Amino acid sequence: MADNKASRELIGNSRAMQMLKQRVERAARFDVAVLIEGETGTGKELVARALHYLSPRCDGPFVPVNCGALPESLIENEFFGHRRGAFTHAVGDSPGLLRLAQGGTLFLDEIDSLPPKGQVMLLRLLEEPVFRPLGADREQRFDIRMLAASNQPLELLAQQGRFRADLLFRLKLIDLRIPPLREREGDVDLLADHFMKSVAQRYHLQAGCLDAVARDWLHSHHWPGNVRELEHWVCRNLLLGETVDAALASPHGAGSSSGEHLRYREARIGALEAFDQRYLRELLGRHRGNITHAAREAGKERRALARLLKRYALDAASFRSGTS
Template sequence: MAHAEAGFGTGVFMVGRSPAFKRVSDMVARLAVCDASVLIEGETGTGKELLARALHYGSLRRQGPFIPVNCGALPETLVESEMFGVCRGAYTDARTDRPGLVQSAQGGTLFLDEVDSLPVHAQVALLRFLQDGTFRPVGGVREERSDARVIAASNADLQGLVRSGKFRADLFFRLNLIVLVVPPLRDRGSDCMLLAEHFVRVFALRFGRPARPLNQATVDWLPLYSWPGNVRELENLIHREFLLNEDETISIEPLAGVALPARSSVSCAEDAVAGLQPYRQARASALEAFDTAYVQQLLSQTHGNVTLAARLAGKERRAFGKLIKKYAIECSAFRSVSPDARIGETDRQ
């Protein structure tokens, strides 16, 4: 069995055993030493910055700086000066030369999170830097050089932004050379339990408290939730419950959208016989329990996308919609837990 943790130096660990996790950790180990630019794609909260740090600290640049930049937080009017620096006299308040983030990352790694948020004029300057390692500070007359590796990340559909003219095609193709796709937590199977236990240990150490186990009911439902906020959502949940829950075990109520498994046919049959239910009534109850759990599970996986759920079930959308109506299942409960889901937005009911 694979190790639960993959270490990349300087305290950077990724936790998991699933095949999806192993593919990513193996890819990180390979890409860390190649020193090329990398584009990390994945949903919000999947750990894109953690992977960027793993790429940096697993590389020969590990002794250099790791400079993270949230491009979405940079004011549009200041983004170029923040990125590439300012020369004295460039504007009224520029009384001295000030280096930018690109220069600060000299010999290390510049991590551009939410790179899709860069305005077009900054995209042009970034493209030039990616091509030959040169840049020009705001107000400067000479080009300067920085030996910094660029790792970019986005949770947006960059190809769609290129088609709509909001992201430069030449920059996209430059960034798209090596792509690392981070799987969402819902595709990582039992990794959610490993991560939950890991976070319990982390918070126990941080707050000087004993590491209490999760109770069995919590263990049962955690893998059934779709985790729209991914690892960040799980970490925040464990953080809150670790601090507020004072029992011997940590008990967490199922979150909205969890499709609890239907009871087995053997259990239903035993209950029916014990309760002396007629055959027809017992059979109808068992079918209703199965249908309800099955439909809820599909809607949970597709974040309330009825068209996609029907397709996965091998049924026509109209027929699948009748099941939803028959069992009074609220699709909105599954949509509300996934504000960032991008699956078939136009198909949603």
């Protein structure tokens, strides 16, 4: 069993990421299907690559395929391949995904977008590892591990009849949930620093640095695009030659001259603090001082919210008694 760069790039020291890494390392040992679920931009393919390169199949191929890009009429050809003359434009033999991934791992991304015909085909493949290329006379056996990923809740889709429940059971022998960036306390700073170094190295630039204002902004942003959004933001601002602290602290990623930047920075600190206090007071008021419920609505870990309350000297107990 070999390691690989992909398995080491599951970057994060948060409790949520540490738990995920442990599950990935354990799941990699067992040659069974794994379902990876998580929001867009959380790094599902990175987790799939880690599962492959930490597994006994690490020397075999890793073949990713986006199910959303597969035309329904060509699904069988994409998976099974074809022999010369199987149809009008088949001027030669073509291996399908099953042959390309032989001995390794086939990663089916956006599995939720696989049409009904494809779902039936995949269920059959999971039950019996044989297939017949289009135009061939004989069936062939294959030896691959299948990993699937979705940014949609497959349990709900199955309940709605939009995804086969029997296929879901087959895929979900082991399931991994990737936490969104907003649930990964402390990882934003770690990832931002990592991306600044890697982007600077890739394009032969000088890496920027984040000041306190930029880090405050990073912590306050909701990151709907998760890790991918953070990486693209850092990359864009470094390539444009803007200072990372100014660019990340600005809603539009715009830099400014040093004098204007200082006045802007002071004004923004005040605005951020005013926003934080107003938001926290309203949040605690809605939940009558219950920090656990308030943290869930805010999308923050309980400890992180408690630190914010301490920073602004807000006593959750006073909101329970209605004195605040």
